Amino acid sequence: TGGQIGFLGLGHMGAPMAANLVRAGYDVLAFDPVPAAQEQARKDGATVVETAVAAATDRDVVITMLPNGKLVLDVYADLLPAANPGTLFIDCSTIDVADAKEAAARTVAAGHRALDAPVSGGVAGAAAGTLTFMVGGAAADFADALPVLEVMGGKVVHCGDAGVGQAAKICNNMLLGISMIGLSEALVLGEKLGLSHQSFFDVVSTASGQSWALTSYCPVPGPVPTSPANNDYQPGFATALMTKDLGLAANALRANGIDGQLGALAAEIYTRFNQTDAGKDFSAIVTDIRNRSEQ
Ligand code: NAD
DSSP states (O other), rough: OOOOOEEHHHHHTHHHHHHHHHHTTEEEEEEEEEEEHHHHHHHHHOOOOSSHHHTTTTOOOEEOOSSHHHHHHHHHHHHTTOTTTEEEEEEEEEEEHHHHHHHHHHHHHHOOEEEEEEESHHHHHHHTTTTTEEESSOOHHHHHHHHHHHHHHHEEEEEEEHHHHHHHHHHHHHHHHHHHHHHHHHHHHHHHTTOHHHHHHHHHHHHHOOHHHTTOOOSSSSSTTTTTGGGGGGOSSSSHHHHHHHHHHHHHHHHHHHHHHHHHHHHHHHHHHHHHHHTSSSSHHHHHHHHHSSO
């Protein structure tokens, strides 16, 4: 795999990811339909092209960072016939596992190679080049993609076959959503029972109820000074994004016949909160639980 990259989707995540590839010396053809995104990519040193197809023509690697799975499938329908045989398509968007498998199957059927490689780490991780990549696809393709992914990421894990990168992403975020709700219910119950946030933290952070949500991302101000709760719940990881990921997880639970009651409920709880507080950090769910409780 050489250094010719096509990059589609220059939004909050894609723009800094593409910029890091340019900085590392890759030749990047970039496409996004939004003029402001094109302008930023030009400033970052990418060659901005006028169509999606142009960004995928004569490239070794084509990276997509798009809002949803339907769009990925639509864009792939245009790109697959236009790309050189054997082009390595890497989709970094967070999408349905079923869509990721479909995209990979169509890519391979068209004579190309496919990886799903969703990320965690947010905009800050994208800018710093420290994203975690969760990758699904063939081992040989993963090996070829590794140098490119390591430019944008700090940790790159090959999780399994096509779609399994997306599986890792939604399993992690489903657990995170459930654990943030569970932690928040316990904190609000503790408040009512006279347990201070600091005492709760001092006990639970080293007891069996310990979690990343508590020790790194505490949803109330005080015990963990760097958490978004101390900054008026500015994200961080926005409720809108958590709601999206929980929706994908709930779809996957249903599609695979899993009795995932808490995952489905977490999706409902965040969907409701998202109607009023989409832009707040997802840890603000603790305020919703408090507000909805008897005062
Ligand atoms: P975004 O909406 O900021 O960016 C998406 C970009 O895709 C937009 O600039 C849009 O104009 C562009 N686009 C739409 N149609 C296109 C097309 N046909 N061709 C090329 N570009 C097109 O979204 P984002 O925050 O950058 O997220 C991108 C993906 O990464 C999503 O799947 C999201 O779930 C995932 N993700 C986001 C974060 C985060 O913190 N923002 C973290 C992890 C994963």
